[in-house]
Amino acid sequence: MSDIITLAHGSGGKLTHDLIRDIFIKHFSNDILTRAEDSAVLDVEAGRLAFTTDSFVITPVFFKGGDIGKLAVCGTVNDLAASGARPLYLGCGFIIEEAFPIRQLEEIAASMAETAAGCGVKIVAGDTKVVQRGAADKIFINTSGIGIIPEGINISASNAKPGDSVIITGTIGDHGCSILLEREMLGIKADIKSDCAALSGLTGSVLPLYPRLHVMRDPTRGGVAAALNEIASQSGVCIRLYENALPVREDVMGVCGLLGMEPLYMANEGKMLIIAPADISRGILDRLKKHEHGKDSAIIGEVLEAPSKRVLMTTLAGGDRIIEMPSGDQLPRIC
Structure with a gap:
């Protein structure tokens, strides 16, 4: 096999089949995927299905705490988990730029396989396309995921009720701050890494x-600001946060202070917001x-x-501040 991706790897011929066999089947192998049908045929329990799709276009492709492959699996699993589902199956499509190193592609596939296995998910379908050099930025990954929602679970952004508590499952802004420092080469020394993690075990x-x-x-x-504004709008409620309750790493707060940025608007890839009745919070x-x-x-509001x-x-x-829905992107190409 060549050391780099060539246009011939996307032709549908021998090099395409070799790539699929030697990287994707090698790392993702399971009884459904290896049938190599046009569609994965899945056995699922009776009940409600959760289905999601997402695309990942991050720069840099490899970062402290993860890579685009881990991010793709975690992001899709977390979307399913946020609906109360137990994630079961993922499909993934790769758009790869000509000349992308095959060694790095294999690292990404291995990372995806390890992350999926860690949360009991099978990658059962996929697709690969190759585009000319300069037509993409190294590699893009599109994913779809399916999970089962247990009986009695009814989770929705329209369900927040007055009297509920707002919980965040960890420190805010780690992923966005980590990517900012790695990408922009600002010369700021800080030991910050992405919080990229699959949260289905936590919610489960x-x-x-x-x-x-x-x-x-x-x-x-x-970040937290956008997510809470979406919930407040869909539920028709007010959400009040308490600044002294927000869990933010000191180094993240320091970087944001230096750059005039706000941790509440920074992306997170391993945190979940939970809103629940106060008596069970x-x-x-x-x-x-x-x-x-x-x-x-922490309970933050x-x-x-x-x-x-x-x-x-x-x-x-002690004053009140309106946390607006972000109107732009503090840092594009973040996930």
Whole structure:
């Protein structure tokens, strides 16, 4: 096999088949994928299905705490987990730029396989396209995912109710800050790495004990601010945050302060927002803290009736600040 991707790898001929066999089948192999049919035929339990699709275009492709392959699996698994589903199957499509190193492609495939196996998910379908040099930025990955929603679970961004508590499962802004430092070469020394992680195990440890929780949302692009504004709008409520309760790493806060950026708007790839009735929020928090991905969980706010469709924050100085939906992108190509 060549050391780099060539246009012939996307031709559908021998090099395409060799690439699929020697990288994707090698790492993703399972009884469904190796049938090599035009569609994966899946056996699923009776009940409600959750289905999601996403695309990943991050720069750099390899970063502290992960790579585009790990990110693609985690992002898709977390979208399913946010609906209360148990993720089962993923499909993935690769758009690869001519001259991309095959060694790096194999590293990405191995990372995807390891991440999927770690959360009990099978990659059962895929596709590969190769485009001319300069027509893409190294590699793009599109994913789709399917999961089963257990009976009795009803999670939606429209379910937040006045009196609910707002929980975040860990520190805010780690992924966005990490990518910013690696990409922009700002000369700032900080030991920050992406929080990229699959959260189905975390949510799966909470839901059986607390099926009454109302909302889960992973705050990726646009960060916590965008996710909470979406929830406030869809539920017709006000969400109030407390600045002194926000878990933000000191080095992330320092970098954001230097650059005039706001951690609430930074992307996260391993955190979940949970909104639940106040009477069970402390129990949820205790459960989260027992999981490796929830040790820094915190109750950061509450849901109010008015002003509707607003996110407010009580600042350290005691005043109120409106947390707007972001109108632009602090850092594009983040996931």
